[in-house]
Amino acid sequence: MSIDNEIYGLTVNGEHHQVKDAWIGESLLYVLRERLGLPGAKGACEQGECGSCTVIIDGQAVCSCLVMAATAIDSEITTVESLAEKYGLTAVQDAFITEGGVQCGFCTPGLIVAIEHLLNKNAEPSELEIKEAISGNICRCTGYGRIFEAVTTAVATRKATQS
Amino acid sequence: MSVVVPRTLTDALRAMAANPSALLLQGGTDLMVEINFNHRKPVDVIALRKIHELRAVKIDGETISIGAGLPYQEMESGQIAELVPALGQAARTVGSPQIRAAGSLGGNLGTCSPAGDGLPVLSALDAMINLRSANASRNVSIHEFMVGVKRNAKQPGEIIVSATVPIVRGWQGFAKVGVRNAMVISVASCCLVVDRTKGSIAVALGAVGPTVIRCRQAEQWLSTNVDLKQDAMIGAKLAKEFGERVANEARPIDDHRGTAEYRRHAVATLASRLLQRSGAR
Numbered sequence: 001m002s003i004d005n006e007i008y009g010l011t012v013n014g015e016h017h018q019v020k021d022a023w024i025g026e027s028l029l030y031v032l033r034e035r036l037g038l039p040g041a042k043g044a045c046e047q048g049e050c051g052s053c054t055v056i057i058d059g060q061a062v063c064s065c066l067v068m069a070a071t072a073i074d075s076e077i078t079t080v081e082s083l084a085e086k087y088g089l090t091a092v093q094d095a096f097i098t099e100g101g102v103q104c105g106f107c108t109p110g111l112i113v114a115i116e117h118l119l120n121k122n123a124e125p126s127e128l129e130i131k132e133a134i135s136g137n138i139c140r141c142t143g144y145g146r147i148f149e150a151v152t153t154a155v156a157t158r159k160a161t162q163s
Numbered sequence: 164m165s166v167v168v169p170r171t172l173t174d175a176l177r178a179m180a181a182n183p184s185a186l187l188l189q190g191g192t193d194l195m196v197e198i199n200f201n202h203r204k205p206v207d208v209i210a211l212r213k214i215h216e217l218r219a220v221k222i223d224g225e226t227i228s229i230g231a232g233l234p235y236q237e238m239e240s241g242q243i244a245e246l247v248p249a250l251g252q253a254a255r256t257v258g259s260p261q262i263r264a265a266g267s268l269g270g271n272l273g274t275c276s277p278a279g280d281g282l283p284v285l286s287a288l289d290a291m292i293n294l295r296s297a298n299a300s301r302n303v304s305i306h307e308f309m310v311g312v313k314r315n316a317k318q319p320g321e322i323i324v325s326a327t328v329p330i331v332r333g334w335q336g337f338a339k340v341g342v343r344n345a346m347v348i349s350v351a352s353c354c355l356v357v358d359r360t361k362g363s364i365a366v367a368l369g370a371v372g373p374t375v376i377r378c379r380q381a382e383q384w385l386s387t388n389v390d391l392k393q394d395a396m397i398g399a400k401l402a403k404e405f406g407e408r409v410a411n412e413a414r415p416i417d418d419h420r421g422t423a424e425y426r427r428h429a430v431a432t433l434a435s436r437l438l439q440r441s442g443a444r
């Protein structure tokens with residue numbers, strides 16, 4: 001299908017949105033933040049290096065800055081905004097607070113999405129698997145120690161609540 | 164500007180025939196950066212991300228054909244990594260999980276940067292690249308496909324469909340140097356493939372020349388000095404000389420990622436180490 005009337009639809013967090021009056025080459029990150037009022041994904045490097053803009057598209061964690069929004073017309077897009085909607089904070093979000101995994105907070109949404117994605121595939125990851133899973137998410141404040149603590153806590157919480 | 168999102172290769176080829184100057188967009192890890200930074204303002208884009216045919220993997224016993232759009236994450240482990248270990252190793256060094264979910268061999272080939280991590284593997288394995296247009300299909304050797312820095316032999320109207328490599332009996336590996344362990348572009352890279360059946364060795368270097376470089380003289384030198392059909396321990400002295408001969412064939416430049424001198428040193432070390440690993444028992 002061809003899109004040249006510059007109006008297209010995106011399915012974000014289960015809801016259908018119309019994108020209107022937008023340049024059609026815009027990145028998904030830009031469209032989420034500036035057109036759809038979903039500022040959870042953060043824009044920092046805009047070249048796929050920092051991971052702050054991580055979202056889930058069709059079950060894969062990707063950098064939304066590297067996706068041309070108009071090409072995601074038939075994809076399921078999940079952003080950080082959807083995680084806490086129904087049940088309050090998720091175990092991962094809660095653990096980031098209790099373990100001090102948040103300092104300036106800019107990298108946090110991307111890290112939360114990447115870690116939720118990891119734990120949904122692998123409920124008890126090894127330290128190496130955690131490091132690998134967040135190797136595309138850069139944090140310049142914490143030094144990552146508190147973030148690893150948060151993942152460990154979240155793994156335990158998830159395990160306890162599921163059993 | 165228009166964006167076309169075809170579902171099938173046939174539809175994509177038809178769109179290309181109608182508009183041969185359209186830009187092809189696969190994973191976006193190169194093109195979207197240029198767009199985000201206003202380095203490029205495309206007029207028309209054909210996005211290939213929805214075409215399942217471009218993710219196909221075909222094995223016929225002697226060769227494996229990998230769809231140009233298959234993301235690197237699918238090569239990190241499993242069948243491809245078992246049959247083509249150097250490609251599995253290269254795939255695991257690409258960017259981050261987010262980048263490996265998007266980046267592909269087709270993207271590396273289309274961009275044709277000498278630092279593309281998949282390219283030294285394709286070169287060392289003498290890959291054949293399948294290109295298709297609305298009314299033709301042709302296979303081009305990787306050595307003829309890569310023409311220069313970010314230049315390739317793809318014609319307007321053509322789409323890169325797959326890369327086919329032989330399943331080789333013998334050790335193979337890939338190694339690269341970057342500024343840190345994760346999320347890094349190659350400053351220098353090397354792929355080494357030993358073919359036990361033919362008694363030959365292939366070495367290809369990335370990021371040390373305008374395109375990936377095959378080190379034919381070093382390969383020839385080693386195969387006349389070591390019987391590669393046999394199990395052989397590779398001594399440190401032999402490995403060192405091999406590394407130096409490989410480095411002599413590199414054509415590195417100084418840039419913001421490293422100096423030519425450093426790159427030459429790096430490929431000597433990488434080639435020497437890979438050769439020693441090939442003989443390790």
